[in-house]
Amino acid sequence: MTSTPSAAAPGTAPRVLTVAASVDPHGDADGLRVLAPEALAGLVPAHWSAKYQHWDDREVQGLLALPADQSDGCKPFSAADAARLKDRIAVLAWSTREPDRACGSAPRANNAADAGAVGTLFAADGDHLGEIAGNDRIPAAILARADGERLRKAAQAGPVTVQLATPGNPLHGAVAQDQPQRTDTLTSFTSRGIGLPGLVKPDLAAPGETIWSAKVGSGSGGMREDGTSMASPHVAGLAALVRGAHPDWTAAQVKAALMNTAGDTWLNDGQRGPVYGPERTGAGRARVDRAVATPVVAYAAGEAVDGVVGLSFGPVPVTGPTELTREVELRSFADRPLEYRTGLRRGHRSARRRLRTDPGPGDRPGRRHRPGQGHPPGAGQLDRAPDPTLDLVQGGKARSYRGELSGRLLLTPADTTAGELRVPLFAAPRAASDLTAGQQARLGRSSSLLTLTGTAAPSAAGGLLSAFALGGEAPRWPDCPPGTAAEQDKTPDLCVTRPGDRAANLRAAGAASDAPAVGGEPLENGTLYLAASLWAPAPTPVGQFAVRASLDTDGDQKADVVVAADRLKGSDVLVARTLDAKTGEELDVQPLNARWGDTDTDLLDSDTLVLPVRLNKLPGLRQSTSRIRYALWTGFAVPGLPDAKEALSSVGLKDGKPTLVLDVLNPALDIRNGAAGPAAVATPEQPGTALEIRRRNPAADRLLLVHHLNPDGRRSEVVRLR
Template identity: 70%
Template sequence: MRIGIIDSGVDYTHADFGGPGTEQAFTAVDGAAPAPAGLFPNAKVAGGKDLVGDDYNPDPSAPNSQPVPHPDANPIDCALNGHGTHVAGTAAGYGVTAAGQTYRGPYRPGLDPAGFKVGPGAAPEAQLYAIRVFGCSGSTDQLAQALDVAADPNGDGDLTDRLDVVNLSLGSSFGNPDDADALAADRLAELGTVVVAAAGNEGDVYAIGGSPGIAPRVLAVAASVDRHGDADGIRVLAPPALAGLVPAHWSAKYQQWSTAEVTGDLVAPVDQADGCTVFDAADAARLKGKVALLSWHTKDPDRACGSAARADHAADAGALGALFAADGDNLGELAGDDRVPVAILARADGERLTRAVAEGTVRVQLATPGNQLHGAVAQDQPQRVDTLTSFTSRGIGQPGLVKPDLAAPGETVWSAKAGSGGGGMREDGTSMAAPHVAGLAALVRAAHPGWSVAEVKAALMNTAGDTWRGDNRTGPVYGPERAGAGRARVDLAVRTPAVAYAAGEGAVEGAVGLSFGPVPVARRTELTREVEVRNLGDLPLTYTTGYLPATELPGAAFEPSPARIQVPAGGTARVKVTLRVPGRLDRAPDPTIDTVQGGRARSYRGELSGRLLLTPASGDAPALRVPLFAAPRPASELAAGLQARAARPGSSLLVLNGTAAPSGAGGLVSAFQLGGEAKRWPDCPADGLCVSTPAERAANLRAAGAATDAPAVGAGPLEHGTLYLAAALWGPAATPVGQFGVRASLDVDGDGRTDAVVSADRLRGSDVLVARTVDARTGTELDVQPLNARWGDTDTDLLDSDALVLPVRLAALPGLTGRIRYGLWTGFAAGGVPSAADALSSIGLDGERPTLTIDVLHPALDIRSAADGRAAIAAPAQPGTLLDVRRDPAGAAARLLLVHHLNPDGRRAEVVALR
């Protein structure tokens, strides 16, 4: 079996790959010159190419940006990077003994980890093929070329020499199955290579799953937790009661861990506990010549700053180094500072040292010559087996496709370290989980050389086991959007005589899991899909059908039928899976999520998910599992009805007709004066701008409008009022802050230039979805309000939606006197101050100049709920609800834009002509 490692290269001089196993052997290799004879290729790293060169980094924002590849035939890794070497060791390294020698077998159950400096990989007898696409730092745009190499390693046009397995420990967030890289990876799998990819490290955020792992035929791997891990450490020297090694996670920028001696007293600042601001004179004096003890939040949204800023402030204060006391146990990566060592401690250890510092002198050693603290702490945590890491990305659940596919260990993974000769290092990430599965896929292919890529993938998924929210396999089970089928079990995958996968109507070629995707429910609903079971053996098989729930919605259910199936030898049989949703449906959260992030209620969707279970009626064959997923949501079917003149001059009443959502919410409506409309882009191929994938419709604006509650707030309208901007799209976005985003340009002082930009955004690392307003010139944040004017504990259907509302407080707009010119536009997600020069679609822009107008003190249309007189923004709505439409005599607006938040896509936004 040959496993391709498309990554930063492989250090083939390392003992884990049969090399000399010395640092001198590594430093003697010139990466830009041909590899020394006998070192590469060798028996383990049997081939490969460097497609880019050491200096390559196509990121234009990086100080060392260098986008021109300089390929060569020598795919050796950089010591500065080392990612590919670590990944390759996990997939198929031989192993390095405690004496520093290459271990060449035998490979059998029960090998003692204590006997190794670096343990054997998942498939230690497989060969590796190193395809380098990263320089010594930065990103890459060479993945498609690398996949071509994997399909035809010798470049002769004959694809029969394609690699058996390819590992992609890389990717980008908010992936799309139609991305170019995802399509290329899917095509390689279709040709006959098992393609395995990391699911991403962006945490529990809806739709954030990465590409190319999102491709249907690719195996996307989430990160679970195993029992054993080797951690770096710090040493407590005093007080005696605490003396000894403490596990810690070291920072990346500091490069003197093995040469410097850093020992000092541990002290905590008085006024700046987290170190996120420059230390004042008193705290700086306390820290000088000491080791700073600083607080650290493990969840990104709770953090005031990152590790680099804290470490920089500590170093500037004269500290010898810093320890971060975390409030959790999943520590993640630290950048730190290149001047001082920084390490992070898990919650219990941090709390223990914090108490000791408050009581007396604590002396610690952070670094020591000889690297004695590197990998010095062997951790045994049986209680955490088969939990998930906090960083592993939530995937997607769309029609026909649910991701990720599998989970595998991805925390505290110890593997080969580039440039070390025979040493190892600890890494965390789905990058570490993916090569586990790449190795397992090689084992399955070796055991069953006649199986197709689809059958290998299905076998690994069908035989996976549950992952759990709580320790000791307790608490709720993670659903398919977080863990796929579950944690891989190759011992079962090689034994299964059958595989099962989604088939028939609604199935996506290459996908194993069955997904109904988002399902709007206005009344009792039943939908049916099918799973096919294929018997790969010579004997008939009988299975009973069942269902293992993960996430539940009251009253909704998956029902498999028939109760028993017979599958002939070499043949197939099908199981029907019916989704039944009752007449009333209320949104309920996935029990594994945090409904509050960063102190605010997050947006979430109700989901029904679990696994179809096929249990053999006899014998010892493994049971088969197929992920099942649906996101039913209560949907209203509201629309504008009759208009009647009101008693107030210039006013009329507009009644809503239709049906309310079958839930407690009923319906919600927001009303705006229509600013403008835009045409639907044609499907490609077509002249000019066109749409090649359904996801791109979310970048195509359909209508824009504006409203304000300033006239309704009474005294101080400019101080207490809010501007609301509505955007309707020609297609739904899985999340309003993903691949594309909606923005608004505002001219508040009438000079014809954009003064502020409002963007659909999120609190960092969360599903707290907000409208963020920044100064267009300086980027200074002016305001943050919840999208749709409600936090996530009110269901305004922000996910999988084709309309949204951007609020901004009027008081946050400096120079405002009353009249605002605005324009709405869409663009790619990007950092910095958004610029309309990059607009993909726009309404109300002349170049970058906004042209639509609303007078917030005297709007042409002032639309209020007739029930309470408040502005009709996310207002409760039912059939018969009345909107009070007040016209300004000087206004010319004659049309409304209504957003029925809980209506289905395509009917959420409605343009109404006023009579």
């Protein structure tokens, strides 16, 4: 068993059971005591901070106090607030959505302690609490919404005394917190899985929040934990129960039984709102009683999908009418013939896309059934529609997403005692263009027009284009020799055992500046754009690998700035983060591909990427010194300041130093969308779109065009100018 995966994690292996974390009705919380007033006195469920180690050997109690100058404690408290909090327990606001938090638990606890508070309570705005770290100076505890509001209002009305810690405190994990309305929702920390051709993950969900588990070295003691690492052991135990009931079943059949009999998980409490799709919970929440009892299992058909249950079409670029099929096979262990009726429970759908089933003859176990995904002829536009369970705005910014078409294939038996079966279905169709450079026409000695040709995407946008001066190209990494299975077995020259590893293999790099096209002061209003084309698409630009750029902005032959593909803290909003190469100080944050996620730039499952950075954030740039040197490179997506010495692939990098030259105020190639139009960056494109190319240097004769909505392998195009 394995918890919900990131790229290249064991959880992406087709045969394993990958588990998301759901919520069950019962939780084992810690506790605090309200001592006064008498009307409020009693135990209150809470989650204690992990770093404070004196919950059961010190006495900590006091009056509750609310700061007036700020509510969350993320900044040092004013003198007036410090006087309010001194020798009291600070009540601070807490958001259960990480992207909406100005800071974590440690800064709040530190600021409260610095103000003289003896403890702090975090009053949450929801019931999905999770665990908090706090600090080792004062106790901190987080309260669910209703309890936090009750204590906050009481503290506003009069004195409220609370006991947080006491010698011999028995309340660690000992206070029941029953919230039946939250049953079969998902925890806030369980991550989205993957939807690739032939593979959709996770497979199942199981409880993973406030799980009481044995603690090593504690004798009969335990500890409460959150995580998919708590959900996975549940499913391991359920699989053992199924195997115990059916010792002759294979591991793949046990997996299928658990998935086929799962139940829905929901976005909202009370089993309301949208049902989570396969990329979030696979088949749904495991129900072992039904898994043990099922006489039939269903799974993806074909030798190439051994151990796969769900049916996934993965990303599907659609340039016109498109129809794809996948097959599912039923295996019966019953002592009698059974017949099933096929149906669909649709989850997420995008306009003009549909799922349908072809039951095939007989509709019996042993037959193969063919769910299909189509874009019907004459359907018109195929616009992106989000998974309705997504938070489309995180941290105040629109996140990138791909349209989904998903649900579950339902197999309903004529004999109702056999039980209904379900198989996850997933597809991510998108409107794709097929555009390319066409004719060139000279307008004069230093200017020309380039016309685009091909097919626009069947969407409102039609296409999206960015144009750059080509900086350089890099070769494709070869396949490793047959039989190479591990890193230590590889040849001395770099090679790949998995085609997806070429998502770290740069194909081409380029740069552009819109300074000549912007109004006002170019250095103040202009932006530098750095483009990377890769030899393979990545599910996300910040997965196992990430693209970086090194910039020498002051001409000292050393990198002054690093621009890295990253996420906004605590969110899925994808950004280009610009850092000082020496100190790691953040200088700028811009959206990847120069647009926030409410514009579809096909940023996911893509083999191209654009890193923007504002010119006024680059140190050392002046009107008289506007030449920079740059390089693009890839590396593992690890925390900390990226180091070019760890580059996996690069263009323009020599001995860790950038070498490609661009004058950001007077670029050798100034590319506009139309004559005297705006800079050609993330600009709409259609057949017949004309680019004006202004050449300041005749030697600059190659363009890197990025057709953002083209299919993989055809998004980037190198064009030689006449």
